[in-house]
Amino acid sequence: MIKDYFLLAYRNIIKRGLRSWLTMIGIFIGIAAVVALIGLGEGLRGAITAQFGILGTDVLSIRASGIDFAGPPGTAVINPLKDDLVDKIENVQGVESAFNRFIDSAIVEFNEIRDTGFIGSVPTEEDRKPFEEMLNLEVEDGRLLRDGDSKRVVLGNNFKDEDNRFRKSVIVGDRILINKEIFEVVGILKRKGSFILDGAVFMNEDVLLDKVRTNDEEVNIIAVKVRDENEIERVKENIEKLMRKERDVDRGEEDFIVESPQAALKSLDSTLFAVQMFVVIIAIISLLVGGIGIMNTMYTSVVERTKEVGIMKAIGAKNSAIFSLFFIESGLLGSVGGVVGVIMGLIFSYGSAALGRAILGTSLIQAKVSLPLIIGALAFSFVIGTIFGSLPAYQASKLRPIESIRKVI
Amino acid sequence: MKEELKYVIQNISHRKLRSGLSILSILIGITAIFALLSFGFGIQAYIDSIASEAGVDKLFIQARGIGAPGTDQNFFISKEDIDFVKKQIGVNEIVGLYMKAGEIESRNQKRINFATAFDTKYLRLVEESFAIDIAAGRSLGLILGDKVIINSKEFEIVGFYSSVGNPQDDANIYMTKQAAEELYGEDIKDKFGFAIIRAEKGVNPTELAERIKEKLRKHNNQEEGEENFFVQSFEDALQTFGNIITIINSVLVLIAVISMIVAFVNIMNTMYTAVLERTKEIGIMKSIGARNEFIRFIFVLEAGLLGFIGGILGVILGFIVAKIGGTTAANAGFSLLKPTFPIWLTLGCIAFATLVGACSGYFPARQASKLKPVDALRYE
Secondary structure, eight states: OHHHHHHHHHHHHHHTHHHHHHHHHHHHHHHHHHHHHHHHHHHHHHHHHTTSOOOOTTEEEEEEOBOTTSSSTTSSBSSOEETTHHHHHHTSTTEEEEEEEOEEEEEEEETTEEEEEEEEEEOOGGGHHHHHHHHTOOEEEEOOOOTTOTTEEEEOGGGGSTTSTTSSOOOTTOEEEETTEEEEEEEEEOOOSOHHHHTOEEEEHHHHHHHTOSOTTEESEEEEEESOGGGHHHHHHHHHHHHHHHHTOOTTOOSEEEEOHHHHHHHHHHHHHHHHHHHHHHHHHHHHHHHHHHHHHHHHHHHHTHHHHHHHHHTTOOHHHHHHHHHHHHHHHHHHHHHHHHHHHHHHHHHHHHHHHHHHOOTTOOOOOOHHHHHHHHHHHHHHHHHHHHHHHHHHHTOOHHHHHHOOO | OHHHHHHHHHHHHHTHHHHHHHHHHHHHHHHHHHHHHHHHHHHHHHHHHHHHHTSTTEEEEEEOSSSSTTTOTTSOEEHHHHHHHHTSTTEEEEEEEEEEEEEEEETTEEEEEEEEEEOGGGHHHHHHHHTOOSTTOOOTTOOTTOEEEETTEEEEOOOOOOOOSSHHHHTOEEEEHHHHHHHHOGGGTTEESEEEEEEOTTOOHHHHHHHHHHHHHHHTTOOTTOOSEEEEEHHHHHHHHHHHHHHHHHHHHHHHHHHHHHHHHHHHHHHHHHHHHTHHHHHHHHHTTOOHHHHHHHHHHHHHHHHHHHHHHHHHHHHHHHHHHHHHHHHTTOTTOOOOOOHHHHHHHHHHHHHHHHHHHHHHHHHHHTOOHHHHHHOO
């Protein structure tokens, strides 16, 4: 029975060749736009959020509150963190280790080209190993820093690229100038996929404080590794309690922030998500227009087949059968449009991402069309087809047999 | 012409539902395009007005480094730099600005905003550059004479600046150079994050920027590319900002145009149906002497009229959407996002809709005009 419905619907669609195609074009342009835009947005979001390095589930970061996004953490703050705080935090219950992180900017020169760059500190002595583990620092070439490396640095992977900002690949053993002082490159890190870490210069903490830092006691950020990741919330509260006491502020008036990298990432991610949604909503408008097209075609189809419906009814077809017939037809229009649209969307998103990467030379432009997105798009196109088709189908089902047969179009 | 129009209108109103759906499909696209463009032009107009008033003779020097100006302590413009630039030909006046983070507290509420401080001798220069005005000031719930606490020191409010139109700049705190030096300590003294220059009358700011960049670089014994500052005219900076906005807006409009393509297909579909339905009618018209061009013309006219009506309704709806959007943005502090509705935008949108309609009617119309009268008359 159901098979017959499909067969009838299929025949009707085929019979109206050009018009069926035009109707479906509306849907597949819309679906292709939505799939491509969500796919590109998803990929871009993934690439951007991947920039934010440390993603351990057992890590907390502490920074002074200030104006966000005004530079590296700890720059535009009111009451900076002091460097003696870290020892007290290390004694908080549940904390395995805590490190001061100094992030500075300096003029970096190589191949006679100068540019501003980030300089990050690496703690010395017994703090070195746990810090390297926390940031998952591994070298691709050369070695990591050691104590006493006063004239040596380790560089992020971007320095190794042929087309980096110094227009020449830096290799181990090269010399670079930082604020006009010569440093030897002893290692290049493995690629982290984060432009901050991949573009940074790493220096021993004592060297950074000596050569780059203008204000010694101020710390940009304190990184904390907790002993048990399930206890992270408790440790966070303990640290906040200590910080309130140290900085003499009341609960609710904290001038510092303790958070996990995931929490920090979440707010950025939700902003990006909002932007993506706005774009997708504009694209969905075209799907809506496509849906109206289906409705239009189906109404036409009902008018054209009034006589046919009358005959069907006269030989015993129920209202529900007539409804199903038209309903399935419009659902089919939507679904076929959806399938073609998804294929077009896939081609378009991956194609334009590849094109964008080639033209702009950045790995940031990625497309990621997930399975749920594909299934969602197909389901959505089917739903659009059926929703916009249900009114015409209802109208057809309510036709009176005698009048229908008599009717001359 | 009147006869044809009457005939076409009759046809459209005969198929009310289907015509309505075709019009709806074009209307939706036009609404989106009109609303998006009105915001784009609004921002451009705003930028142009600032560029022509505030930016015409001004340029700025900004300390390099990472992050917002004034926050990176490793890079700054010194008092000596300012004095040196002041002596250059073409420079009328120059003022250095401190830009620091300040925690402002009032009635037990705390916020962290930027505090900008400068020598009040150059008040006019700064006000002109930032397009702010005491006379048109706002009151923000606080009143003149109220005390606020900034970084735990008490300050009195002596004035409110007019709104710039974005929440960050409108939250700025302005104070004198001396006050900032007392508040932030001797550490920051004469280390400016930002400096504003007024060019002499008749001097091109873009050229002056180039010259100052070169002179200051040589003065500080820095090689090209090594500068710890950059110089730009306000106009150029605003234009750069404007270009970015235009690009973003264009992308959104392009996406909205996709829906117009779909609408195009819809109208084409409706018109093909209309041709089929009226095959017999076309046969009769032809057999009593109607020319091919005439048949083609009435179908194109019909499709164009559908587009035209969709265009008008779309512009009206787009106007409402943009107004609501603009009011919402203004309430959120972004009064910068103010849509404008130039007459040619309205006319352009309607013309575009009509054109899309007429074009989509072309192929169905040609098919109709090529029908053989005898076959058409026989058609069931």
